[in-house]
Amino acid sequence: MITAKSFATKMLKFYDELGRKDLPWQQNKTGYSVWVSEIMLQQTQVKTVIPYYLRFIRSFPSIKALAKADIDSVLHHWAGLGYYSRARNLHACAKRVVDEFDGEFPQQLDEIVKLPGIGESTGGAILSLAYGQSEAILDGNVKRVLARVFLVDGWYGKSSVAKELWHLSRTYTPKTRTGDFNQAMMDLGASLCARNNPICSECPLSPDCQALLQNKTKEYPHRKPKKAIPTKQATMLLGVNRSKQIQLVKRPPSGIWGGLWSLPELEPPQVKSSLASNKKISDEKMIGQFKHTFSHFHLEVDVIDPNQLSTSPVDIKTGIMVEENTAVAWHNIDQLTELALPTPIKKFLYRHFHIKEK
DNA sequence: AAGGCGGGGGG
DNA sequence: CCCCCAGCCTT
Structure with a gap:
């Protein structure tokens, strides 16, 4: 040794x-x-x-x-x-x-x-x-x-x-x-x-x-045991008011995207109640979709128009029907570049509003 | 001791 | 598609 x-x-x-x-x-x-x-x-x-x-x-x-x-x-x-x-x-x-x-x-x-x-x-x-x-x-x-x-x-x-x-x-x-x-x-x-492909010939x-x-560089270090990661569905709301402001929520400090601004997210029971009158999200309600993969799960998101829902999904004052412990605020579209947004949310919004990536 | 927590780069 | 990465914190 x-x-x-x-x-x-x-x-x-x-x-x-x-x-x-x-x-x-x-x-x-x-x-x-x-x-x-x-x-x-x-x-x-x-x-x-x-x-x-x-x-x-x-x-x-x-x-x-x-x-x-x-x-x-x-x-x-x-x-x-x-x-x-x-x-x-x-x-x-x-x-x-x-x-x-x-x-x-x-x-x-x-x-x-x-x-x-x-x-x-x-x-x-x-x-x-x-x-x-x-x-x-x-x-x-x-x-x-x-x-x-x-x-x-x-x-x-x-x-x-x-x-x-x-x-x-x-x-x-x-x-x-x-x-x-x-x-x-x-x-x-x-x-x-x-x-992968270590350059051992040049290694001191x-x-x-x-x-x-022992000709085992490919096997070492041993890999993490892999396990299947689940796919989660989410429904997010893209609310835009007459002043061209977008409704965003600040996510709680811990958990996914902690502290960042995101779109209000309907939790599963609320999706059911909000959409009770229509079993499926119709084309008029659907604004867009995107997918994202985290280290431990896949996320598939439907983005819908809250004004098209049969019941009012979000009380912006109380935050009722969005996740708890989140601040809700309206942001000007042209100010989005100043906010801390998660990458997939940012990409979706930029694409939707034709904002140029810097 | 195990699981949560992002996103990009590369094969 | 897959795997991996200049870890730390919470439970």
Whole structure:
């Protein structure tokens, strides 16, 4: 088995020669820049993140600026990235860091992980990449590299497997140049040690990689056990008033599209009662349809005209007959670009009203 | 310990 | 169509 010293030496050489050092968040690295990028990069790839990161930093250049910002504005900058609790946690975290730590992250792992949205891996990344501390990380790239080099069995979503990988990561992470080492592990996992068609011939760890030596790189890391995802139906309302305003609801903070603006949605019993007089949605009521797939279910949506329903579907003051805990408001069509809208809702509205994608 | 939570990219 | 991804939080 490769020694920790040899492992680190090879990875640091890889970093020096081939590591990425030109990404936007690697210029003038600060706790803030590392933190924002790390949160964006959770479950999201570099290429996707870059434009979001640049816009975000342009609008919120410092953690104090972010702390002072409106949550709606933060969510607007996040719209399209998904996992919107990340944006809420980011904003809440900024406030706490400014209020409790004068704008600088606590530089101790057991303290930094108490902040919202910062777990063990992100905390380790901030401390090692921005503050030069010796803390290990364990993101998807590091997991894949370690699972292959040490032939770790099992899907790493299982806690027992993750625990083993954490142990390996801590064991092989060097005390010095930890940030460079961590960056090298992420770079290696994202480039040569990709999930499909890894380029082992160029990998500094190829002489030590158990998966390669046993010709099993394709099998490792073990995949997540797959299961069928259900399809859900929804009926949404597109209400437009005489001032060309659209009725939207702000979704509750947690759950799908938390905190974003969406179309009012009829819940199944209400669909039944609202449409009781007509068993089927007629062509006049139907405005359009769209589909969207989440990680855990398919969603098929009928968009109908609330004015065509036999009973009044929505009381805009009380929100009765739309989901509870949602704010209802009318928005000008030409102001839609200023709102935090979920991608499929945005695409539908833009298409329907012939709004140009920016 | 397991499940919830998006959306994009690539095969 | 499929799978995967720079995880964290709640239950």
